[in-house]
Ligand code: 13P
């Protein structure tokens with residue numbers, strides 16, 4: 080872990096922040112009996128201070144198993160909400176409550192209830208990137224690392240609704256040969272990659288491999304040498320003999336890739352426009368400063384209606400059992 084000492088402007092932060100945030104966070108972890116869980120898309124400083132870094136499934140499993148009293152979730156709202164669903168009696172903190180998810184937002188509960196009603200007899204499998212209300216209306220939750228495995232366990236004659244990500248849904252259909260009714264949601268970050276620029280990059284880096292998250296659109300996925308969750312992409316680039324990778328997912332993951340394989344090169348897949356839109360604007364709302372303040376103030380806290388929590392717990396539990 081780096082021991083970066085931050086210079087804090089008295090003007091913008093009047094006495095609120097200690098100079099060594101890393102040390103202050105370590106001290107708060109002990110006094111609160113807190114664990115810091117961080118997603119791979121978090122800024123490098125947050126990843127370096129975390130007790131556990133993972134993809135959505137690994138973080139949900141870590142939240143299910145922790146004996147800490149406080150869970151500090153450095154990720155987005157649906158991830159922290161999942162931790163709360165699994166730990167109703169623990170304090171779950173999210174450094175910035177506005178850290179939402181564009182994909183989860185594509186699936187409003189009232190519209191999804193009507194969609195379900197229009198497809199009677201369908202089993203509902205929802206990607207974990209959805210609200211607690213959507214989880215409560217689902218039969219099984221999945222993540223990008225277990226979606227194929229879960230769908231393969233469903234009897235072949237059982238019709239399935241898959242929500243909310245149409246790209247992951249289409250990928251699962253291709254992998255399993257199953258037909259599914261797809262909710263037409265998508266992620267603003269994974270939709271932004273340019274097929275043309277990726278192909279051009281591959282021409283100038285002929286030895287490279289393209290690795291992609293299944294939330295990417297089909298024109299990008301068809302060029303990929305490997306498709307997987309963030310954790311699977313990290314594992315793949317360590318095990319592959321290639322020395323260069325074009326990474327079609329949020330570039331926050333490259334921090335761990337670079338640590339795990341310092342002699343390899345990782346090139347972020349370029350977005351369509353000349354912007355930073357391959358960075359998740361929601362994940363990036365969390366900062367080390369906000370993480371420290373959340374621990375110090377024990378807020379903002381994730382809360383939810385108990386009836387929804389109980390209903391949302393069952394499909395998450397089913398996922399954990401089916402992916403064991
Ligand atoms: P992973 O489960 O692969 O980490 O995906 C989370 C996510 O939000 C991808 O956009």
Ligand code: SF4
Nearest residue numbers: 180181182266268359
């Ligand atoms: Fe949601 Fe996309 Fe951000 Fe993942 S990258 S948290 S799916 S907006």
